[in-house]
Amino acid sequence: MCGIVGYIGMREAAPILLAGLQRLEYRGYDSAGIALQNGGLPFMKQKGSVGALQAAYEESPAKMAGATLGIGHTRWATHGDPSDRNAHPHMNTDEDIALIHNGIVENYSLLRKELISEGYVFRSDTDSEVLVHLVDRIWKTDPSLGLESVVRAALRHVEGAYGLCVISPRDPDKIIVARKGSPLVIGIGEGEYFIASDAAPIVEHTNKVVYLSDGEMAVVTREGYQVKTIENIETEKVVTELDFSLEKIEKGGFEHFMLKEIFEQPEVMRDVMRGRVRIEEGRIVLGGIEDYLDRLKQAKRIVICACGTSWHAGLIGEYLIEDFARIPVEVDYASEFRYRNPIIGPDDVVIVISQSGETADTLAALRAAKERGAMVMGICNVVGSTIPRETMCGIYTHAGPEVGVASTKAFTAQVIVLYMLALALSKGRTISHDEMRLNLKELSQVPGHAAKILELDAQIQTIAESFKDARNFLYLGRGYNFPVALEGALKLKEISYIHAEGYPAAEMKHGPIALIDEDMPVIFIATRDSSxxxxxxxxxxxxxxxxxVIAIASEGDTEVARLAEHVIYIPQASAQIMPLLTVIPLQLLSYHIAALRGCNVDRPRNLAKSVTVE
Known part of the structure; x- marks a missing residue:
């Protein structure tokens, strides 16, 4: 959701910024812009793609020439429609301050009225523009102040969330960055520094980064960076080494990132389990929670909080933990948890799940749980993100960077982590050593099963051709496969814009059956289990x-073939393992339907990869 890039060094800034914005396209956006400092403050911004911005730059590069400092932004509209005027950067009236901003200024209406009453003219409908005028007003009050002091003073008036960068030739050769609720990372090069919303634009230049925490500001120059709190207290930052390469965020010959990430799942599954699944020893090794495992086992209740696809993984986690460890589990939408005055106390464990580690609603749930004294654990993919820093303990999924907005490999990685967690909680309590080894052996076979399912891609594409023009889909499953039905429906509607709903199969008779006619495709997850x-x-x-009827069925099943128009056969496995297998055909079906409809698979309309606002 929105993207920030910044550069200061000795190289031409514009090409670096434009390339960085392209790396951030997966976050979702509707307009883009850059501002540079070369004595003046030239800028360009427009509605549409980074490619269109790149073309505009190439038509008139002279005005940007010589600039070795600049900032860039991709905007995802919240206040004001997608348009040239609402794109970032925002400039003050004199056009000697440029500002880019992620997040929402909650008191922008009040600030806007104050600034208009003082003669400020607004050229956009955004909440972000108040920030640049606020900086300008404070600076004009005391021109002797430096840019850092002015930005700090301005932020004291701001309520809401922000990740922002500010530059000005009035105080040149520096970028001021600040964070509250919206992620920012500083990349450390040789005599040059990079700023971004996440590491994707930085990794091709350096693998050394510093993550800003909430309430921190940094002054970045060619000589280095200094980080302080908004209250002007200097802080020490740990330099982190990125654990992925540029190749991981390239398409690698696939038409779309989403398809590449679906096909990466067998490898990702192995990565998630590597070093953690000890079959012969009959144990799970989860270093991030080892010191807290006893407390986790003693929990009277576990509450899982997440959003979207991570919430579906959490539902499967509920089944797994209750099945294996016999600990009561509830699953909450993080967006509702903080507002319903939940009954949470020191005997409870709250597990928050987020691919990015920056999901605003999930962070709010995390903080609400901590305030009530609960132990809070995180499951996250992005090393160094906010959720791992603010939870007491946690488990990284090690899925690698996920560029496609519709999550695929991150989901299966989360489910495997929850499976391992459930087994770890059950050891010495509810299952024997031999049972543990059998479960671990079956889990270790999942990557091979997944690879076999991916061989069905051509068959699934043929099925997609038959249903690409459908207007509605119904997904039905029971037990462990009910959350998979929800996930399958979500994938289809996210990327193909076809209305789809997931239901427990038994609930079909309580309403959805009224929708069924010859135009309604119904996907059943009909593997051999107790139901x-x-x-x-x-x-x-x-x-x-x-x-x-389209059915996902176990290999060798002849009954389903008699009843369904299309059957996709997958390897047989236990009920607990099945969600890791049944979801893959649904991912592929959604992908192919969307591709055949000509949809932007990796960047579906109105969606963002990392939802950093409420």
Missing amino acids: YNKILSNIEEVRSRKGR
Whole structure:
């Protein structure tokens, strides 16, 4: 959601900024812009793609020439429509201050009225523009102040979230950055520094970074950087080495990042388990929670908080932990948790799940749980992000960078982590050593099963061709496969813009059955488990109403083939393992339907990869 890049060094800044903005396109955006410092403060911004901005730059590079300092931004509209005028950077009236901003200024309406009453003219509909005028007003009050002091003073008037960069030739050769609720990272090069919303634009230049924490500001020059709190207290930062390479954020010959990431899942599954699954020893090694494992086992209740795809993983986690460890689990939407005055105390454990580690609602849930004295644990993919820093303990998923907005490999990585956590909690309590070894052995076979399912890609593409023009889909599953039905429906609507709903199969009779006719595709997850016969009955009910049935079934099943129009066969596994397998055909089906419809698969409309606002 929105993207920030900044550069200061000895190289031409514009090409670095434009390339960095392209690396951030996956976050979702609708306009882009850059501002440079070369004695003046030339800038350009416009609605549309970074490619269009690049073309505009190439038409008139002279005005940007010689600049070795600059900032860039991709905007995801919140206040004001996607347009040239609402794009960032925002400039003051004299056009000698440029500011880019991620987040939301909650008191912008009040600030805007104050500034208009003092003669300031607004050229956009955004909340962000108040920030640049606020900086300008304070600076004009006391021109002797430096840019750092002026920005610090301005932020004391701001309520809400921000990740921002400010530059000005009035105090040249520096970039002021500040963070509250919206991530920022500083990349450390040789005589040059990079600023970004995440590490994707930085990794091709350096693998050494510093992550800003909430309430921190930094002054970045060619000589180095200094980090202080908003209250002007200097802080020491730890330099982190990035754990991925440029190749990880390239398409690698695939047409879309999403397809590449679907096909990466067998490798990712192995990475998640590497060093953690000890089959012969009959144990799970999770270093990030080892010191807290006893407390986790003693929890009277576990509450899982997440959003979107991570929430679906959390639902599977509920089944797994209750099945294996027999600890009561509740799963909450993080966006609702903080507002419903939850009953949480010191005997509870709250697990927050987020791919990015920066999801605003999930962070708010984390902080609300800590305030109530609960132990808070994180499951996250991005090393150094806010959730790992603010939780007491946690587990990294090691899925690698996920560029496609619709999450795929991050979901399966989260489910494997939850499976391992459930087994770790059950050891010595509810399952024997031999049972542990059997479960670990089955888990270790999942990457091979996933690879086999991916060989069905051509078959699934053929099925997609039959249903690409459907207007609605219904996804049905029972038990562990109910959350997979939800996830499958979410994937389809996210990237193809087809309305889709996931339901527990038994709930079909309580409403959704009214929708079924010859135009309604119904996807059943009908693998052989304890509810298999009931699923067959549900399929019969749909067939009798002329619904078109697509089934995900276990290899060797002939009953489903008799009933369904299309069957996708997957390897047989236990109910606990099945979500890791049944979700892959649904990911591929969504991908191919969206691609056949000509949709922007990696960057679906209105969506953002990292949702850093409420």
